[in-house]
Amino acid sequence: xxxxxxxxxNVVASEGNCYILSQSDWDIVINQDNLYDFLAAAIAxxxxxxxxxxxxxxxxxxxxGNQEVWAAGVTYLRSKTARVEESLASGGATFYDKVYDAPxxxxxxxxxxxxxxxxxxxxxxxxxxxxxxxxPELTLIITSSGKIVGYxxxxxMSSRNIEGENPLYLPQAKxxxxxxxxxxxxxxxxxPISPLTEIYMNxxxxxxxxFEGSTTIDRMKRTHEELVKxxxxxxxxxNGCYLMTGTCVVPENDFTLHSNDIITIKISGIGELIxxxx
Numbered sequence: 372x373x374x375x376x377x378x379x380x381n382v383v384a385s386e387g388n389c390y391i392l393s394q395s396d397w398d399i400v401i402n403q404d405n406l407y408d409f410l411a412a413a414i415a416x417x418x419x420x421x422x423x424x425x426x427x428x429x430x431x432x433x434x435x436g437n438q439e440v441w442a443a444g445v446t447y448l449r450s451k452t453a454r455v456e457e458s459l460a461s462g463g464a465t466f467y468d469k470v471y472d473a474p475x476x477x478x479x480x481x482x483x484x485x486x487x488x489x490x491x492x493x494x495x496x497x498x499x500x501x502x503x504x505x506x507p508e509l510t511l512i513i514t515s516s517g518k519i520v521g522y523x524x525x526x527x528m529s530s531r532n533i534e535g536e537n538p539l540y541l542p543q544a545k546x547x548x549x550x551x552x553x554x555x556x557x558x559x560x561x562x563p564i565s566p567l568t569e570i571y572m573n574x575x576x577x578x579x580x581x582f583e584g585s586t587t588i589d590r591m592k593r594t595h596e597e598l599v600k601x602x603x604x605x606x607x608x609x610n611g612c613y614l615m616t617g618t619c620v621v622p623e624n625d626f627t628l629h630s631n632d633i634i635t636i637k638i639s640g641i642g643e644l645i646x647x648x649x
Contacts, residue, residue: 372384372385372407372410372411372414372558372559373385373556373557373558373559373641373642374400374401374410374434374521374556374557374559375426375429375431375434375555375556375557376397376431376432376433376434376435377429377430377431377432378429378430378432379391379429380392380395381394381395381397381400382420382426382429383410383413383414384423384426384556385410385411385414387422387423388414388419388421388422389419389420389421389422389423389425389426390413390414390417390418390419390420391417391420392410392413392417393413393417394413396436397434397435397436398436398437398438398610398611401436401438401512401514401520401521401557401610401611402514402515402610402611403514403520404514404516404518404520406514406520406521406559407520407559407560407561408561410559431489431490431491431554431555431556432489433484433487433488433489433492433553433554434489434523434553434554434555434556434557435484435487435553435613436484436610437484437610438484438608438610438611438612438613439480439482439483439608439612439613440480440481440482440483440484440487440510440525440551440553440612440613440614440615441478441479441480441481441602441612441613441614441615442478442479442480442481442508442525442527442545442614442615442617443476443477443478443593443598443614443615443616443617444470444476444477444478444479444617445467445470445471445476445477445617446476446591446592446593446598446616446617447586447590447591447592447617447618447619448471448590448592448619466538471592475601476593476597476598476601478598478601478602478614479541479542479545480542480546481527481545481546481550481551481615482546482550482551486546486547486548486549486550486551487551487552487553488549488551488552488646489552489553489554489555490552490554490555490644490645490646491645491646491647492552492646493549493646493647493648493649494526494528494549494550494551494552494634494646494647494648494649495528495547495548495549495550495648495649496528496530496628496630496648496649497530497533497543497547499533500530500532500533500544501532501627502530502531502532502535502627503528503529503530503531503627503628504528504529504531504621504622504626504627504628505526505527505528505529505572505574505628505634505636506526506527506528506529506615506618506620506621507524507525507526507570507571507572507618507620507636507638508524508525508526508527508570508615508616508617508618509522509524509525509564509568509570509588509615509616509638510522510523510524510525510553510613510614510615510616511595511598511599511613511614511616512557512611512613513599513602513608513611513612513613513614514611515607515608515609515610515611517599517600517602517603519563519595519596519599520559521557521558521559521560522557522558522560522564522638522640522641523553523554523556523557523558523613523641524553524554524555524636524637524638524641524642524643524644525551525552525553525613525615525644526551526552526553526634526636526644526646527545527550527551527615527618528545528549528550528551528552529544529545530543530544530545531544549649551615552644552646553613553644554644555642555643555644556641556642558640558641563595564588564640565640566587566588566589567587567588567589568587568588568638568639568640569585569586569587569637569638569639570585570586570587570588570618570619570620570636570637570638571583571584571585571620571636571637571638572584572585572620572634572635572636572637573634573635574622574628574632574633574634574635575632575633575635576629576631576632576633577631581626581632582622582626584620584621584622585620586619586620588616590619591616591617591619595616598614598616599614602614628648629648630648630649631647631648632647632648633645633646633647633648634646634647634648
């Protein structure tokens with residue numbers, strides 16, 4: 372089933388029908404360790420509000436409340452290669468080799484909710500950056516106890532020349548207004564997502580596709596549980612948190628985003644996240 376945040380409340384879509392939850396607080400809903408069972412029980416006693424066509428008429432909000440968004444880096448080989456390439460001139464390339472092979476993963480704070488946008492909203496590129504790319508990532512929904520209860524689509528916008536100039540500039544390359552997008556919904560399952568789940572992205576400029584690529588999440592070097600274990604070491608998340616799990620779909624080094632580009636990210640089983648570039 373899928374969970375949407377809308378202007379009329381939290382909506383569950385299941386088997387072609389849609390239900391408006393009586394619990395309107397997103398933080399309470401998303402922080403249920405038994406989220407799948409919680410939603411199943413809720414819709415069993417709730418009248419059907421509409422079908423899939425009805426859902427298309429609703430205004431979707433960014434599916435986040437007071438959760439922090441974190442991100443994992445260098446979890447795919449292609450990501451490691453890209454980071455090495457961007458950091459050669461600064462002498463920081465070996466750091467990414469070490470992270471890829473190290474027991475401890477790279478984890479970094481990405482955004483508070485006020486820096487995150489949803490479907491059909493604008494992501495941003497920094498005015499002081501000349502090399503900017505989107506990074507399509509499966510994003511985990513994790514409760515305050517550290518349990519993965521759902522999945523969504525994430526776009527970890529990155530200023531590659533700033534990060535490449537010096538690895539210590541990572542916060543500036545990754546964290547700024549409009550630097551993250553998630554949505555359009557949360558996929559809630561009673562079992563882990565399939566390792567064959569596909570992540571696909573295309574970028575259009577003036578109506579023409581100028582980049583496209585795809586991968587499957589089984590190409591990740593680290594498991595979701597491993598990432599969550601390190602994320603919760605010495606950290607607490609009272610309302611739960613979101614974790615972008617890294618990317619393997621990286622445009623070539625001569626590519627950079629322009630204003631008005633359209634980014635479409637699709638993850639099988641979840642849907643598609645579309646954003647324009649401001």
